[in-house]
Amino acid sequence: MDPDNARPVCILGLGLIGGSLLRVLADAGRAAYGYNRSAATVEQATAAGYDASADLAAVLRRAAADDAVVVLATPVPALGAMVAAVAEHAPGCLLTDVVSVKEEVARIVAAGHPGARYVGGHPMAGTAESGWAATDPALFTGAMWMVTTHDDTDPHDWLAVAGIAHATGALVVPAANDAHDRAVAAISHNPHLTAAVTATVGAGESALALRLAAGSFRDGTRVAGTAPELQRAMLEGNATALLNTLSETIDRLIAARDALRDHGSVEVIVDDGHRARARYEQIALAPPHPIEGVAIGDEGWAHELRRQAHLARVWMD
Numbered sequence: 001m002d003p004d005n006a007r008p009v010c011i012l013g014l015g016l017i018g019g020s021l022l023r024v025l026a027d028a029g030r031a032a033y034g035y036n037r038s039a040a041t042v043e044q045a046t047a048a049g050y051d052a053s054a055d056l057a058a059v060l061r062r063a064a065a066d067d068a069v070v071v072l073a074t075p076v077p078a079l080g081a082m083v084a085a086v087a088e089h090a091p092g093c094l095l096t097d098v099v100s101v102k103e104e105v106a107r108i109v110a111a112g113h114p115g116a117r118y119v120g121g122h123p124m125a126g127t128a129e130s131g132w133a134a135t136d137p138a139l140f141t142g143a144m145w146m147v148t149t150h151d152d153t154d155p156h157d158w159l160a161v162a163g164i165a166h167a168t169g170a171l172v173v174p175a176a177n178d179a180h181d182r183a184v185a186a187i188s189h190n191p192h193l194t195a196a197v198t199a200t201v202g203a204g205e206s207a208l209a210l211r212l213a214a215g216s217f218r219d220g221t222r223v224a225g226t227a228p229e230l231q232r233a234m235l236e237g238n239a240t241a242l243l244n245t246l247s248e249t250i251d252r253l254i255a256a257r258d259a260l261r262d263h264g265s266v267e268v269i270v271d272d273g274h275r276a277r278a279r280y281e282q283i284a285l286a287p288p289h290p291i292e293g294v295a296i297g298d299e300g301w302a303h304e305l306r307r308q309a310h311l312a313r314v315w316m317d
Helices: 016-027 039-047 056-066 076-089 103-112 155-167 177-205 207-212 215-225 228-236 239-263 267-284 301-309
Strands: 009-012 032-035 069-072 094-097 121-123 144-148 171-175
Touching: 009 016, 009 056, 016 032, 016 039, 016 155, 032 056, 056 076, 069 076, 069 155, 076 094, 076 103, 076 228, 094 121, 094 155, 103 177, 121 155, 144 155, 144 177, 155 171, 171 177, 171 301, 177 207, 177 215, 177 228, 177 239, 228 239, 239 267
Parallel strands: 009 032, 009 069, 069 094, 144 171
Antiparallel strands: 121 144
């Protein structure tokens, strides 16, 4: 086994994403353990046979002794305290995360642990449920997992983080932090807002409307069922990029309203949406094409990974 792939993984936060990561790694035989501040969550995890503790300092001292990869898996508001604890108890450990925004996490890490070896990550996986009870070791199978890829990224550390993603069954998408945040604002965070609006309008009509609600309402509002505090932490943590996509959404809806009022037509917005959905199916639902011709660590490797990722290719090595 490659030494990096045998390296222990220490996960800080055992909710849906962190807990699922602990389960899939441990189930595969990799040394993995975690921390959660909730004693009830720790009891659930340990009762299921996983290595978990509510003692953050002790878990991080163990990670330092193991030279483990430390994974931040808490909501953005809790990250400052987590990073400070890592800086105090495990400053030499490679640090990554599974948080849905990247520029804000990078700022928190830089402020709280300036000397950190940090390579960000974000698995594009999840459900509307939360907590240990919602965890699933198959959650990441076939999912896209963004791994931060900047020109100054250490290639050895990048491979270690990419290896964790691959160990879960995910496919790695290299990207810069700002490009990631713009992308997820458009395809994840903005849909949370539109789902909230759709749910509110539908529920505000009448009980009859909800009785009649079928697939389009169910599918279009699924993410609105996510715990509000988790949604707010995610959306507000990506405020700058989200403001841009929200503004475009509002502009398009206003144009559609005006066209319907003045001309009785919603042709433009419907046709644009239909073409966009077809493009999504062409790209995202087709078998992924691997990134080719890149040796990690060679001159220009990070730039070339990013370039090919913008062509919808993924890192599979």
